[in-house]
Amino acid sequence: MSVPQSYDVSLLDDERYRLLVDSITDYAIYMLDPEGKIASWNPGAQRFKGYEAWEILGEHFSRFYTPEDRLARAPEHALRMAATEGRFEREGWRVRKDGSRFWAHVIIDPIWSRSGELLGFAKVTRDLTERKRAEAELRLSEEKFQILVQGVTDYALYMLDPDGRVSNWNSGAARIKGYTADEIVGKHFSQFYTPEDRERGEPNRSLETARREGRFEREAWRQRKDGTRFWAHVIIDAIRNEDGTLIGFAKITRDITEKVEAQKALTQAREELFQSQKMEAIGQLTGGVAHDFNNLLMAVLGSLEILKKRLPDDPALTPLLDNAIQGAERGAALTQRMLAFSRRQELNMQAINVPALVSGMMDFVQRSLSASASVETRFAKNLPHVTSDPVQLETAVLNLVVNARDAMAGGGTIVISAEEYFADKNVERLKPGRYVRLAVADSGEGMDEETLIRATTPFFTTKGVGKGTGLGLSMVQGLTEQSGGKLDIQSQKGKGTTVSLYLPAADANDCPQSSEQTMPSPAATPIGRLTILAVDDDALVLMNTTLMLEDLGHTVIEAYSGTDALKELRSGAHDIDLVITDHSMPRMTGSELAAVIREERPGLPVVLATGYAELPTGGDNRLPRLPKPFSQNQLEEIIATVLAGGR
Known part of the structure; x- marks a missing residue:
């Protein structure tokens, strides 16, 4: 007896279906009887559930559920929903043979006979653990990002839609700009700009630059909710999707008012320091020039005085000498001003x-x-x-x-x-x-x-x-x-x-009293012929001092340095009555020379000739001073004063 053609075709289709199901390894495809017992098992089910066919056939499918789902009678609910609704679909945790869990996407379809009798269920399960993990990681990443964005309080971080309306708002934006999210989301970002910037069209220009170039960056004044202004550093980035369509803008604003003010303060401090250094340099230069100029004036004034005394009274020459002396005295007054500015002038406090x-x-x-x-x-x-x-x-x-x-x-x-x-x-x-x-x-x-x-x-x-x-x-x-x-x-x-x-x-x-008040009057003590040691490293000044002293009748021994002066004193060749020394000399200053003389010749008076007080720390400020440039009368007076004080 021959087999009907339709039977052959049916067997062939069944075989093809079996081969198709057995070749699928990414899905667990198997059958359940009406009570939920497993009636078939494909390789995909074996791969990710871990059971061989002989181990699982005839067992209830509820063993794939977690204990908590079984306790909640989830398997029975799934079959009941499939039978009554015609389909059950859900995602949830399932358990493998080794007890490990995986996230599964489950579909259960009821199978009915032509007479309407429930023959069982077709069950398809897919392992979505990797996708679930990726989604969880993505969600965690997004949550962390949101926490990060909301946690940033030094920057205003927010999004704009393509038209420039605020679409979200972080806590930094609320702190810096003064608006809550409820107050500002949906509003146009131009309200952060100053009225003058809005009139110039700056908001639209910034968005257009970001749209065209992908980025806009600038520093400018921005306005808070209460109307106060702050200096802002602003960045706007254009955000596009995969096909290049603009979906909005990311905007970052930082309040750098304090930074700018600090920079201004630093710049001002630098300028003040530079000015201070410049003034100090000018002071040092002025003091040095004035000191040297005093030495020159010393030579000019002294020589003119001696020349005036020695020349006969000539109506044609005397006015010229008087005019030269007056000019030199005006120069001396100018150096006094220069020394006062440089704070190197000797003050009689x-x-x-x-x-x-x-x-x-x-x-x-x-x-x-x-x-x-x-x-x-x-x-x-x-x-x-x-x-x-x-x-x-x-x-x-x-x-x-x-x-x-x-x-x-x-x-x-x-x-x-x-x-x-x-x-x-x-x-x-x-x-x-x-x-x-x-x-x-x-x-x-x-x-x-x-x-x-x-x-x-x-x-x-x-x-x-x-x-x-x-x-x-x-x-x-x-x-x-x-x-x-x-x-x-x-x-x-x-x-x-x-x-x-x-x-x-x-x-x-x-505040000691001046020397004029504490010393006897020079006129009360007559002065005889003295032997005076004159010390100065400037030959012009030394020659001029010598001329004035000799014109007063004194014998003068010259020395061009402190060392030369000590050699003369130690030689004993002359009985020195008085030392007049310049203060500002190389290697040994006049005050240092005076200190050595005080040790070796305690009774020998010393006069310092100087244009300003520049004694080193520890120097004797009570030493008598002869201000440069000095006249012959001043020279005579200081000699008389010092000798009277010595007696």
């Missing part, structure tokens, strides 16, 4: 009664003023004395009065005032303590900010050519700071100027 000092010079002050200018004095009662050099302080006040006069072209009133001032904490160039504020105020044209900054700069002047040296205020500042105080200038254009000298209150214990 005394306790000064400021009202008495100003009152004593009022006649001279009045003669210095024009007919349209007047001067008033206003002094507080019971002012303490101040510590300074009275002669230099008079000169400083006169300088300020003359400056005030020149500032009032149409006339006006100059007010000289003094009051007590207490510095209870460190302020610029002024230590805590008790001071007297001596001020000269005018109602003149005043100074603009640029002029005020440069007012004390040496050689800077607003006066015409030949009307000012530019050293007046520099000299006043040098004197004030050398006295332990400070100079302050307050001025506004069109509202006048007030220059204040803060001078430390005098302490009687720290």
Whole structure:
């Protein structure tokens, strides 16, 4: 009997189906009977569930479920849902033969006979563990990223849609810009810009640059919710998908106001340091030039004095000599200003009664003023004395009065005032303590900010050519700071100027009286012929000193250095009565020479000839000084004073 053709085809289809199912290894495909027992098993099921066919056929499929799912009767629920709904699909944890778990995607379909009888279930399971792990890692990464973004408080990090509306908002943005996420998400980012930037179209220009070039970066002013402004560093990056379509912008904003202010402060500090170094260099240069110039003036003035004495009284020559002497004296006055600026001028520090000092010079002050200018004095009662050099302080006040006069072209009133001032904490160039504020105020044209900054700069002047040296205020500042105080200038254009000298209150214990008050009058002690050792490394100065001393009738032994002077003293060839030595000499200064002489010849008087106080630390500041350039009269007076003090 032959087999029907339809039967052959059916067997062939079944065989093909079996081969297809058995060749699938990425899916577990097997059959369940109506009670859930396993009726077939393919290689894919064997591969990732771990059971051979003979081990699992006839067993209930619930053994693939976790204990907690079995306890919840999940297997029965799955079959019931498949039977009633026609399909069951879910993802969940499943258990392999070795007890390990995997994440499975499960589909259960019911199988019905033609008569509607439930024959069983077709079950397809796929191992999605790797995908599950990748999704978990991605989710964890996204969560970490969100935590990171939200945790950043120094930067505003947020997204914009292609039109520039805010789509998310981190805590840094809330802190810096002042808006909460509810207030700003959905709003256009242009509201962070200043009104003037919005008028210029800056928001749209920045987005267009980012859209065209992929990135926009700039620093500019931005505005917070409360209207205050901050200096921002802004970056906008264009975000595109895989096909290049723009999906929005990533925006990063940082408030760098403090950084910019710190940079400005650093720049200002550097400029101030540079200015300080420059002024120190100018001071050193000025002091050195003034010292050398004093030596030259010493030779000129001394020689002119001797020449005037020795020449006959000739009406044609005498005015020329007087004019030359006057010019050299003006040069000496200029060097005094230069030395005062460089704070290398020798000061005769005394306790000064400021009202008495100003009152004593009022006649001279009045003669210095024009007919349209007047001067008033206003002094507080019971002012303490101040510590300074009275002669230099008079000169400083006169300088300020003359400056005030020149500032009032149409006339006006100059007010000289003094009051007590207490510095209870460190302020610029002024230590805590008790001071007297001596001020000269005018109602003149005043100074603009640029002029005020440069007012004390040496050689800077607003006066015409030949009307000012530019050293007046520099000299006043040098004197004030050398006295332990400070100079302050307050001025506004069109509202006048007030220059204040803060001078430390005098302490009687720290302020010795001047030598003129403690030594006998030179006239009371006649001077005979002396043998004087003159020491100076400048040949012109030494020759000039020798001429003046010899003209006074003294015998002079010359030495060009401290070492030469000691050799002369130790030789005993001459009975030396007095040593006059320059202070600033190489290898051995005049003060060092005086210290050796004090050790070897204690009774021998020494006079220092110097243009400024530059004794080394530990030097004897009580040594008598002869300021350069000195005249023959000054030379004679210091000799008489020193010898009278010695006796």
